[in-house]
Amino acid sequence: MNSSDSAKLFVGISQLVTLAGTEGPRRGSGMSDLSLFQEGAILVDQDRILAAGSFREISALAPARGARKVDLGGRVVLPGFVDSHTHPVFALPRLRDFSLRITGVGYKEIAEKGGGILSTVSTIRETSEPELAEQFQERMNSFLECGTTTLEAKSGYGLDLHSELKILKAIARVASQGPLEVVSTLLGAHAVPVEYRYRRADYIRLVAEEMIPSVVKHGLAEFVDVFCDKGYFTVLESEKILKKALAVRLKVKIHADQLSHSGGAKLAARLKAVSADHLDHVTSKDMAALKKSGTIPVLIPASNFFLGTKYAPARRLISQDLPVALATDFNPGTCPCWNMQMVLSIACTQMKMTVEEAVTATTLNAAYAVGRGDRLGSLVAGKQADFVVMDVEDYREIPYYFGVNHCVMTVKKGQVVYDKLGLASQRS
Amino acid sequence: MNSSDSAKLFVGISQLVTLAGTEGPRRGSGMSDLSLFQEGAILVDQDRILAAGSFREISALAPARGARKVDLGGRVVLPGFVDSHTHPVFALPRLRDFSLRITGVGYKEIAEKGGGILSTVSTIRETSEPELAEQFQERMNSFLECGTTTLEAKSGYGLDLHSELKILKAIARVASQGPLEVVSTLLGAHAVPVEYRYRRADYIRLVAEEMIPSVVKHGLAEFVDVFCDKGYFTVLESEKILKKALAVRLKVKIHADQLSHSGGAKLAARLKAVSADHLDHVTSKDMAALKKSGTIPVLIPASNFFLGTKYAPARRLISQDLPVALATDFNPGTCPCWNMQMVLSIACTQMKMTVEEAVTATTLNAAYAVGRGDRLGSLVAGKQADFVVMDVEDYREIPYYFGVNHCVMTVKKGQVVYDKLGLASQRS
Numbered sequence: 001m002n003s004s005d006s007a008k009l010f011v012g013i014s015q016l017v018t019l020a021g022t023e024g025p026r027r028g029s030g031m032s033d034l035s036l037f038q039e040g041a042i043l044v045d046q047d048r049i050l051a052a053g054s055f056r057e058i059s060a061l062a063p064a065r066g067a068r069k070v071d072l073g074g075r076v077v078l079p080g081f082v083d084s085h086t087h088p089v090f091a092l093p094r095l096r097d098f099s100l101r102i103t104g105v106g107y108k109e110i111a112e113k114g115g116g117i118l119s120t121v122s123t124i125r126e127t128s129e130p131e132l133a134e135q136f137q138e139r140m141n142s143f144l145e146c147g148t149t150t151l152e153a154k155s156g157y158g159l160d161l162h163s164e165l166k167i168l169k170a171i172a173r174v175a176s177q178g179p180l181e182v183v184s185t186l187l188g189a190h191a192v193p194v195e196y197r198y199r200r201a202d203y204i205r206l207v208a209e210e211m212i213p214s215v216v217k218h219g220l221a222e223f224v225d226v227f228c229d230k231g232y233f234t235v236l237e238s239e240k241i242l243k244k245a246l247a248v249r250l251k252v253k254i255h256a257d258q259l260s261h262s263g264g265a266k267l268a269a270r271l272k273a274v275s276a277d278h279l280d281h282v283t284s285k286d287m288a289a290l291k292k293s294g295t296i297p298v299l300i301p302a303s304n305f306f307l308g309t310k311y312a313p314a315r316r317l318i319s320q321d322l323p324v325a326l327a328t329d330f331n332p333g334t335c336p337c338w339n340m341q342m343v344l345s346i347a348c349t350q351m352k353m354t355v356e357e358a359v360t361a362t363t364l365n366a367a368y369a370v371g372r373g374d375r376l377g378s379l380v381a382g383k384q385a386d387f388v389v390m391d392v393e394d395y396r397e398i399p400y401y402f403g404v405n406h407c408v409m410t411v412k413k414g415q416v417v418y419d420k421l422g423l424a425s426q427r428s
Numbered sequence: 429m430n431s432s433d434s435a436k437l438f439v440g441i442s443q444l445v446t447l448a449g450t451e452g453p454r455r456g457s458g459m460s461d462l463s464l465f466q467e468g469a470i471l472v473d474q475d476r477i478l479a480a481g482s483f484r485e486i487s488a489l490a491p492a493r494g495a496r497k498v499d500l501g502g503r504v505v506l507p508g509f510v511d512s513h514t515h516p517v518f519a520l521p522r523l524r525d526f527s528l529r530i531t532g533v534g535y536k537e538i539a540e541k542g543g544g545i546l547s548t549v550s551t552i553r554e555t556s557e558p559e560l561a562e563q564f565q566e567r568m569n570s571f572l573e574c575g576t577t578t579l580e581a582k583s584g585y586g587l588d589l590h591s592e593l594k595i596l597k598a599i600a601r602v603a604s605q606g607p608l609e610v611v612s613t614l615l616g617a618h619a620v621p622v623e624y625r626y627r628r629a630d631y632i633r634l635v636a637e638e639m640i641p642s643v644v645k646h647g648l649a650e651f652v653d654v655f656c657d658k659g660y661f662t663v664l665e666s667e668k669i670l671k672k673a674l675a676v677r678l679k680v681k682i683h684a685d686q687l688s689h690s691g692g693a694k695l696a697a698r699l700k701a702v703s704a705d706h707l708d709h710v711t712s713k714d715m716a717a718l719k720k721s722g723t724i725p726v727l728i729p730a731s732n733f734f735l736g737t738k739y740a741p742a743r744r745l746i747s748q749d750l751p752v753a754l755a756t757d758f759n760p761g762t763c764p765c766w767n768m769q770m771v772l773s774i775a776c777t778q779m780k781m782t783v784e785e786a787v788t789a790t791t792l793n794a795a796y797a798v799g800r801g802d803r804l805g806s807l808v809a810g811k812q813a814d815f816v817v818m819d820v821e822d823y824r825e826i827p828y829y830f831g832v833n834h835c836v837m838t839v840k841k842g843q844v845v846y847d848k849l850g851l852a853s854q855r856s
Binding site: 142 | 778
């Protein structure tokens with residue numbers, strides 16, 4: 001068989017989840033349609049999908065392209081996970097907070113004992129950018145091996161101009177090396193740092209008037225996010241920061257209504273934010289507003305699991321025709337989980353999302369939550385060839401056999417970037 | 429350095445969890461003491477531990493033994509997990525039940541739609557013993573790779589003499605090949621099969637008078653277990669079966685008070701069962717009885733997670749000075765999870781067991797739950813060399829970074845039986 005360097009035909013796919021169909025994020029019953037092929041194939045050229053569908057149809061197209069065949073041995077293929085909400089740059093795990101929380105010590109008391117977000121801030125400020133980049137690089141591999149091909153990454157543990165830029169530079173350094181695609185978000189407004197405790201307005205100004213312009217100048221972020229909640233930033237403060245972001249053409253996200261019904265979702269709708277994240281305390285009125293604004297609700301159930309808190313009302317959001325997405329919220333305090341498959345399991349068992357809804361929420365809808373739905377999140381001709389191979393025969397086994405990693409191959413931009421079983425190097 | 433074939437010195441251990449100390453299962457505050465060494469080493473000869481403790485002390489003993497050095501690169505070592513409650517021999521995953529349950533269909537209705545335990549029974553009866561053994565063998569590798577070195581395995585999906593023996597023979601076939609150590613349990617009384625629906629007494633007789641004697645004759649089980657609960661077997665029925673087991677010197681376990689407070693724990697105490705498992709509805713009175721009888725309470729939180737049901741009162745059991753153990757309950761209906769690390773995460777976050785209590789409950793106390801506490805479950809001189817290497821620096825990271833497998837090496841009877849990173853073959 002003639003082989004070109006660039007074209008590849010992936011076969012031996014017991015089930016191919018394509019999510020082909022209508023444009024735009026999936027809502028309501030649309031989230032249940034995976035456009036599944038029982039014996040599938042994918043034809044890839046360079047970084048793009050030429051065709052994806054039934055084996056019979058797709059394999060007929062391959063010879064003309066001189067495609068090299070990769071046999072996946074009867075496994076499930078789905079779009080690479082898009083993890084649209086993470087805080088992956090931190091120096092150390094917060095193991096003491098974890099142990100304290102188990103024994104019943106609350107969030108506030110943990111902070112008073114020197115834990116919480118601000119404890120990560122002190123270590124981050126003392127860590128150099130290359131060190132942060134090296135740690136992030138290692139974590140990036142963990143994400144890739146679990147099937148995440150695109151990752152939103154927030155700053156937010158620096159809380160001064162220099163340290164926030166340092167984190168974003170570490171992210172940019174890792175992002176430039178690939179293969180994981182990284183979406184950068186400035187989260188200068190993650191918490192008010194100790195030194196600004198009694199002059200909050202100055203901190204808001206610092207974020208809006210110094211951090212945001214610097215980030216734009218150096219091209220270090222695509223999104224700005226604010227932790228809009230009780231004890232963090234008020235709706236008014238959040239609005240000031242996010243309006244500044246919008247004015248300089250950055251996109252916005254909001255940590256909304258996680259700890260209390262504090263108005264974050266409503267603000268997200270008013271600003272037409274790309275996503276509103278958490279939403280544990282969202283109301284029907286908020287849902288209607290989010291629907292109108294086209295904001296993607298990003299749910300974070302692994303964090304609820306880890307903290308033992310109330311889950312967001314996923315079923316109500318879906319029945320209100322909202323295009324729900326799911327993310328890990330990977331961070332050292334409230335969700336040290338990088339495996340999107342675990343998020344699927346938690347979403348299915350605890351929030352009663354169906355497997356199909358959860359798969360849609362971690363791929364196509366999640367791509368829209370980072371403004372990349374036109375290029376990522378489904379396996380259709382012309383889209384980027386980002387997909388993963390799971391060591392199961394039926395896609396429902398991914399959340400069913402929980403607590404492990406089923407991913408054995410990750411393909412990013414048409415390149416095999418992780419291949420546990422050496423499937424891509426086998427002679428066919 | 430002279431190397432003998434048999435002696436090995438494991439070094440490069442950032443933290444060594446030995447659980448050395450008093451004999452017997454650990455109770456109350458005793459569950460918090462891991463006997464941890466910050467820089468540890470283990471000296472192994474053949475299948476036994478010669479010494480385990482601080483690097484300085486243990487490494488001094490090695491030259492005299494001509495021990496070969498294995499450097500674990502600064503990782504955590506703990507005793508191999510003992511998974512004391514599993515149903516690992518089934519033909520197919522129950523994916524349809526999983527999807528139905530998410531949409532709110534109950535246990536009873538699922539059974540009526542052809543799902544539930546009895547659906548596994550029909551497929552098992554049609555599957556040959558070599559096929560069952562092959563599937564179990566594959567699953568065994570999954571357990572080993574996640575750090576389980578000893579596994580209790582129940583029958584219970586045959587529900588006729590031939591099929592129950594077939595399952596136990598498949599278990600015996602796999603067990604004889606190693607390296608996983610398997611503890612066999614006859615669970616003929618897992619459910620009343622359809623054909624005995626209107627003559628339950630005949631089925632009890634079948635289990636007690638035919639299955640148990642056959643199992644003894646062929647040496648196919650060490651334990652007998654009964655699902656003593658509402659809709660399954662009454663206390664009286666369970667007692668008949670278990671007394672027969674005790675009469676022929678088999679040990680007993682009980683599925684107790686899982687679905688309702690139906691008297692299983694009290695029966696376990698009266699019969700001095702080795703373990704009483706589940707205990708979601710256990711009372712203070714039951715706890716006192718279990719304490720007196722020395723029965724190990726085995727909790728199954730991953731099943732509560734998967735089903736979304738009430739967790740057993742772990743904190744109350746521990747405060748009542750009971751030696752709590754934890755198991756996966758791996759099975760196709762109510763807990764498709766083989767990773768004991770995930771059980772640790774669920775126990776810590778949902779039942780508020782401390783990390784130290786959960787580690788004790790999955791190792792030393794779990795060894796007692798299968799009657800092997802004298803030989804397994806802790807790393808002290810003279811015990812079997814069963815231990816695992818986790819790719820973390822601090823043992824608390826094992827439940828903290830949840831939803832993945834941290835195990836990179838499994839050592840069973842002194843042999844390296846899984847070595848993801850090739851650590852044992854590196855030249856030092």
